[in-house]
Amino acid sequence: MFKWLHPYAKTQAAYSLSQRLTPWFAGICVLLLVPGTLWGLLFTPADYQQGDSFRIIYIHVPAAMLSMSTYVAMAVAALVGIVWQWRTAFMAMIAMAPVGAVMTFIALFTGAAWGKPMWGAWWVWDARLTSELILLFLYCGVIALYSAFDDKQQAGKAAGIMALVGVVNIPVIHFSVQWWNTLHQGATITKFDKPSIATEMLWPLLMNIAGMMMFIAALTCMRLNNEILRREQHRPWVSALLHDRRENQNAV
Amino acid sequence: MQFDSLSSLIAMGGYGFYVWLSFGVSFLVMGLLVIAAKAERRNLLKTISKNQQRQVRIQKARQNGQSAQE
Amino acid sequence: MSQLIKGVLQRDLAIAFNQKGELAQPLLFLLIVVTLFPIAVGPAPETLQRIGPGVIWVAAILTALLGMERLFKQDYLDGSLEQLLLSGVPVFQIVALKSVVHWLVCFLPLLILSPLLALFLHLSMPMYLALFLSLLLGTPLLSLVGAIAMGLTVGVQKGALLPLLLMVPVFIPLLIFATSAVESAALHLSYAPQLAIIGAMLLCALALAPFATAYALKVSQH
Numbered sequence: 135m136f137k138w139l140h141p142y143a144k145t146q147a148a149y150s151l152s153q154r155l156t157p158w159f160a161g162i163c164v165l166l167l168v169p170g171t172l173w174g175l176l177f178t179p180a181d182y183q184q185g186d187s188f189r190i191i192y193i194h195v196p197a198a199m200l201s202m203s204t205y206v207a208m209a210v211a212a213l214v215g216i217v218w219q220w221r222t223a224f225m226a227m228i229a230m231a232p233v234g235a236v237m238t239f240i241a242l243f244t245g246a247a248w249g250k251p252m253w254g255a256w257w258v259w260d261a262r263l264t265s266e267l268i269l270l271f272l273y274c275g276v277i278a279l280y281s282a283f284d285d286k287q288q289a290g291k292a293a294g295i296m297a298l299v300g301v302v303n304i305p306v307i308h309f310s311v312q313w314w315n316t317l318h319q320g321a322t323i324t325k326f327d328k329p330s331i332a333t334e335m336l337w338p339l340l341m342n343i344a345g346m347m348m349f350i351a352a353l354t355c356m357r358l359n360n361e362i363l364r365r366e367q368h369r370p371w372v373s374a375l376l377h378d379r380r381e382n383q384n385a386v
Numbered sequence: 387m388q389f390d391s392l393s394s395l396i397a398m399g400g401y402g403f404y405v406w407l408s409f410g411v412s413f414l415v416m417g418l419l420v421i422a423a424k425a426e427r428r429n430l431l432k433t434i435s436k437n438q439q440r441q442v443r444i445q446k447a448r449q450n451g452q453s454a455q456e
Numbered sequence: 457m458s459q460l461i462k463g464v465l466q467r468d469l470a471i472a473f474n475q476k477g478e479l480a481q482p483l484l485f486l487l488i489v490v491t492l493f494p495i496a497v498g499p500a501p502e503t504l505q506r507i508g509p510g511v512i513w514v515a516a517i518l519t520a521l522l523g524m525e526r527l528f529k530q531d532y533l534d535g536s537l538e539q540l541l542l543s544g545v546p547v548f549q550i551v552a553l554k555s556v557v558h559w560l561v562c563f564l565p566l567l568i569l570s571p572l573l574a575l576f577l578h579l580s581m582p583m584y585l586a587l588f589l590s591l592l593l594g595t596p597l598l599s600l601v602g603a604i605a606m607g608l609t610v611g612v613q614k615g616a617l618l619p620l621l622l623m624v625p626v627f628i629p630l631l632i633f634a635t636s637a638v639e640s641a642a643l644h645l646s647y648a649p650q651l652a653i654i655g656a657m658l659l660c661a662l663a664l665a666p667f668a669t670a671y672a673l674k675v676s677q678h
Contacts (some may be wrong), residue, residue: 175409176389180399184631187401193412236419244408251404268625275621282612289674292608295668296622299604302664303626306657310629314636349416356423360430367434376435 138246152355159352170341196346198241204234212294224290229357235273261315508577509638547670561566586641590634605670
């Protein structure tokens, strides 16, 4: 089933694949994110309850959704790396980590900026905000653990275990925080019922979610290639690659 | 178009500060991520090719030294 | 085989009880943290009762982090950890044993001390009972999960706070359920569900954590 994946365990194959994919991801990202954001900001009608502040949804929801999925993707990469002993998988995992951390940060920041006008406070211990904050800790843990080791091969494995422990824990965190929050729910916070979103508001949101996905994919490819170059700089194929590059530059 | 003038677009019905702040910061951070990745790649390519050229020079010097000895 | 396991157990316990000062340190730390809270927020019994369970649990987690260093670090530094890994005993058994020893050394005294802490913070009898049960079920979880983080960072020189960063996300659900059990007890409600969840988490950790720690040790031994 996964036979098609195996050739990409080789760093060279992975490099050339992600080199080929990056422009596509980046292009589709721009094509979706720019019109989606403009549509969301300029053309969708204001929410009857929240006015124009609801437009933050077009950046908040994609970031929040994808921060979780990026973590799961990281854990999948870690599992692949541990089960099949692929160095490339660990590199992909660590390439994703900062991107996911930035997504989490964006989700938290926009959540705060949305909460201020809606709830009257920059930060409330809302269940989703809290679990997002813990997710940020998890990302920081993985990144810090990776950078603590000098031997990056070892670092990848260690960070991989951490990512897996975290992913087992994510549902537990999610439900516990939800439960904790309903227990402690203060009267000041009025929870909005989630109304089914109108289609004219939904389309730009879907575009932004897809665009953000492409952004993460493109960034992951770019960072993966950096990682591969750094770790494999003494391999012959890297020298050949650089040699070709130099000659091309000289020819131009 | 939901807004009839630029000022009403910026005001966002009174929520301008929050909306523009969140969009601004988000795209700024995303932009920084892209710039960092690109700069890293440029630096890497530069240092790797420098190292390689150095290797080539060392090899050449060695060969010259050997031929001189002979 | 079992001879070796017995030997490991005896050795670790002997080492722990030889260093009596170090044995007492976490307990003193716990006592001091718990004493500081009434001084900081005022001695009113209602307030103390309100924050008491949380204070004791947070202090217990901090104490756990403090004593966690002992789990593998010394054995790693003097090389006996490597010998153990090479001895042929399955690594997860050694790890499980070390977690047990850590619990005995670090948390059993805490449990014995807990009536005093409950007295300090004016916990009522049902509250104390819930606290004791939650500590009884929750602290082995701290030992088991903490072992993963310590195993990962055993070879790392820099970053003393790294284990903290790794463990805190895992401890948060435990903290939530444990304190909510005590709160339910304060309201004379049943706290069996919370304890059941903590028990489930403990059993999961018991099944998975030793293997994760064994792999972590293997990774960081290179």
